[in-house]
Amino acid sequence: MVVKTNKNTLMKQVLIGKIAPPSLSSSDPRGGYVTTWDGRVKLGLGPGGVKYNVKVGDPCLDWPESEYLEPGVSLMGVDEGPSTSPMSASGTSIAFLKLSNVGNLVTIISGDAKGSKGIITGKGGIGATGSHLQAWFSAENLEKMSTGDRAKVISEGVGLTIEEWDGRLFNTSPNLLEALKPILTKGVLELPVSKIIPIHAMGIGVGGSSAETGGWCIQSNPPHLVEEIGLKDLKFGDLVAITDALMSYGKGYYKGAVTVGVITTGGSEVAGQGPSVMAIATSKKGHIKPRVDSDANLAQILKLW
């Protein structure tokens, strides 16, 4: 059965942000190194900025010196105070994050790229990425962008529900949900995913706040875990299902629950860390049936090319 939603009742409104500057992943304000799971050090670049050659659909692991690499253009709210922490987001910046949804239209409204249109593809989770959205723009438009350029997001999707289904949806615009071609059978929602991730592979982000802000990471180390769960070919924008994971009102282990989310950031070599999963759907009672499909990636689903 094709799903019925409440999409005609959803508020549609404008949010203002800007292109986020690049920042390093280390929490040391003096720019210290990141320590890897096996005691090496690395720089940890990847959060923020405009990436010319890293986009949704590309592999998300093994970029040199990277930690939490974000594809495309990183956006953040505009009410940042004088705080020196790149992780701070308050007031309207939180609203910019919480109310944005994957599939929402974003338009650059200042600078050389004024008028460029793109699509929101995800939200970060750990460190500086926790205050970022990611957006896809065409390669031609990327060339004209500078960090600090203003962007407007047309927010639509908060409160989206599916009739006769007892799970919860997050971060999902009505057009993304439609493009996923979900099928509801006897109260169970079938969604396409590229991989099914077991709960023991999940790391930092557990215990974190609402699914609308902050992700839950798949651990991309040690190498034997990457091998075991077949993570090597994971891509930015992949849809994944996590078994025994509940993200209704926070993030935690819950036997029998299923969560489906989008891979929004790159891998990590820090113990217990890795690509961030932004939830789009969760069911405490396991009323999600993941259908494995190697094309279950936002680049394909939203035709980002």
Place this chain on the structure above:
Amino acid sequence: MIKTNKEKLIKMAVMAEVNHPSAGRDYRTDFDGVPRLGIGMSGVKYNVAVGDLTTGWAAEEHTECGLSIQNKDPNESNALGVSGCIGNEVTIVSGDAKGAKGYITGKHGHFMVWFAPEEQEKIVPGDRLRVKAWGVGLKILGFEDKVKVNKIDPILIEKLGIQEKKGKLIVPVVNEYPCYIMGSGYGMWPVTIDYDIQTTCPDVFDEFKLKNIRFGDIVCLRDQLNWYGRGYYKGAVTIGIVIHGWSYHAGHGPGVTTILSTKDDTIQVKLDQNANISKYLGIK
């Protein structure tokens, strides 16, 4: 008995003060969408001590046993956080309880400290304490490369009943837990933060005897490596101490400060219902 490099370790005074309970202006939402008022973090608790059960208190949330201490200067707080170890001696240096001695029993955001009940009656938030910080760099001789030691006082580690047998360390623990039950604090730095045994899913309360967990229990975490960070490693064994109480927020529960970790079977465990630091410190 194990031998350590304790005589090589710097022992120093680090200052702290007893803190005050704090609260938000609204309810917080539990894992199932229920609004809750949670108390138990910070301050001086007269009737919750190390050795007690970590659940069963009304409106409990991350209950810290005994009293909680911190240093409000950010740099001094970092030094306290890194150098303080479970089992370190603390002395009250101001107020009516001046001169009273107790022990650190855990490291959450704050440190938790035990004092004898008659001393605790005299202690108020704001009283200053001196921590005799000792334990950073601790190693077990003969196991320097295989076992990493963290956040434990050099005298307390000798009292945990650890036996050395044919190249293995046998550690008495109350219970053991699989990696996937570990929650908030995962992926973070073992030196300054605990991580939680999740009490989110009621279906597994009995399976893992979660309602029996006590403050101060020594526990074993399977497939968990706490060396340069904290994460999954197949076959790894981590030993920790339970330091705070239950939670109703998704992914949270009794916190564990990790004290020993190995990549292989160098650490083996022996189940012992009395493996609790309240016994080892001579408190109960």
